[in-house]
Amino acid sequence: MxxxxxxxxxxxxxxxxxxxxxxxxxxxxxxxxxxxxxxxxxxxxxxxxxxxxxxxxxxxxxxxxxxxxxxxxxxxxxxxxxxxxxxxxxxxxxxxxxxxxxxxxxxxxxxxxxxxxxxxxxxxxxxxxxxxxxxxxxxxxxxxxxxxxxxxxxxxxxxxxxxxxxxxxxxxxxxxxxxxxxxxxxxxxxxxxxxxxxxxxxxxxxxxxxxxxxxxxxxxxxxxxxxxxxINRDTRALTLDQTAYAPGADTLARLLGRTRAATLLMIADSENATGNEIARRLDISPASASEHATVLRDAGLIGSLRVGNTIRHALTPLGVELLEGRLPAVLGPRTQQRANCS
Known part of the structure; x- marks a missing residue:
């Protein structure tokens, strides 16, 4: 007791x-x-x-x-x-x-x-x-x-x-x-x-x-x-909400290309990843990592910030929504706060 x-x-x-x-x-x-x-x-x-x-x-x-x-x-x-x-x-x-x-x-x-x-x-x-x-x-x-x-x-x-x-x-x-x-x-x-x-x-x-x-x-x-x-919940089974289901790595690879999808996932999981970290973890050249980050940034999926001599990358609200399967039917201004709270 x-x-x-x-x-x-x-x-x-x-x-x-x-x-x-x-x-x-x-x-x-x-x-x-x-x-x-x-x-x-x-x-x-x-x-x-x-x-x-x-x-x-x-x-x-x-x-x-x-x-x-x-x-x-x-x-x-x-x-x-x-x-x-x-x-x-x-x-x-x-x-x-x-x-x-x-x-x-x-x-x-x-x-x-x-x-x-x-x-x-x-x-x-x-x-x-x-x-x-x-x-x-x-x-x-x-x-x-x-x-x-x-x-x-x-x-x-x-x-x-x-x-x-x-x-x-x-x-x-x-x-x-x-x-x-x-x-x-x-x-x-x-x-x-x-x-x-x-x-x-x-x-x-x-x-x-x-x-x-x-x-x-x-x-x-x-x-x-x-x-x-x-809590006093009922016995009904949890039902999968497809609208909230995050796309898998294979789906992202078909959409973005395998290495670019891996780059996006790595940035999501690392929080403020650097180009060298991306290159090392994905076993690609720094130039290739920079190229993929540039494409993702131009698409509005990540943002980049220079800290001293290092550039760090993080997801934008749009990138979060893509990974969480919540992309709106019509994309509006990308000024909302990062969607990381449930």
Whole structure:
């Protein structure tokens, strides 16, 4: 059992996340992907993902096993609904926390060889993690995000009504069948006996589509307290939204040419890639990398900025929309903000 201890100050600092948290949905959906339960609503999604998951995203399966500990740094505090902000927060994790979290994971399972570089905060390892997270979200979550958002919004509305009708008691007493409010302690069915003393920090409640069976929280008690809990979703299967489905590498290759498509994907995954990085990773000459970047820039798919003696490339809103399968029927002015929030 998990016992969460509230003070009077904590009761005034309870917050409800503004929507589905991309980092938590990523982590918990990876748990679902590695599990073998009979959740009817997840069977179709899990089958599709197991058969088609992008190889670049597969390292995440080693960081988030379906049972036991998953590193706390994969779910940073803040309750953001912005995909890119969440990823940037993960990649900005202090090295001390990276080392601590991965050591904790390593005590429960054998770590892959690249985990040591990640634990040391190696820039290349962090870029690889960012690429894996972006690709996973683009393939596994974005095509279903409207359904996830709708289900979480319905849960948030229900909690708001519970609070208006019964105050804090009504809110905390109606979270989930595995949760019991016995003021000033919130009791949660949990695999082990633990106590969490909020000590005036309040509590962030995070309703989650992919959370299963019982609520979950961070292991590190020094981090901002949060409780992620399963929403009361129905058993209908997640339906693939073709309009939100990102085009695959083969589709982009037919559209742009194989090397140019690879250049666009590499810029998307690297964030502010340089020409030398493009040339090295794609095994092409710097002149060829520059030529492909120029064509992509002229087409409005990337933007380039000189920093000192280096030119760095990043996706424009139009490039983001192309990769996310959301190109409008009629292209308008390219002045909108980069579309990286769900």
């Amino acid at each position: 998990l016992r969460i201890h509230f003070s009077a100050e904590d009761l005034g600092r309870i917050r409800l996340a503004p929507g589905p948290d991309p980092a938590w949905e990523t982590l918990l959906s990876i748990h679902v992907l590695g599990s073998y339960d009979n959740d009817i609503g997840m069977l179709g999604w899990r089958t599709r993902m197991r058969g088609s998951l992008d190889p670049a995203a597969r390292p995440l399966l080693r960081l988030a096993p379906p049972r036991g500990y998953s590193p706390d740094f994969l779910t940073p505090a803040g309750g953001t609904t912005c995909v890119e902000s969440g990823i940037e927060a993960i990649l900005s994790t202090p090295r001390t926390q990276l080392r601590t979290d991965l050591a904790t994971l390593g005590a429960e399972q054998k770590l892959p060889s690249w985990a040591e570089a990640l634990a040391q905060g190696d820039p290349g390892a962090l870029r690889g993690l960012g690429s894996a997270l972006r690709r996973y979200h683009r393939q596994a979550l974005r095509p279903y995000w409207a359904q996830i958002q709708s289900a979480v919004d319905a849960e948030r509305s229900a909690r708001a009504k519970a609070f208006l009708a019964g105050g804090t008691d009504g809110l905390l007493g109606s979270l989930h069948p595995t949760v019991r409010w016995k003021a000033p302690v919130l009791e949660v069915d949990y695999p082990s006996r633990q106590d969490l003393f909020l000590q005036g920090r309040g509590l962030l409640l995070v309703p989650s589509y992919f959370c299963r069976n019982m609520p979950i929280t961070l292991r590190d008690r020094s981090l901002a307290p949060m409780l992620v809990y399963p």
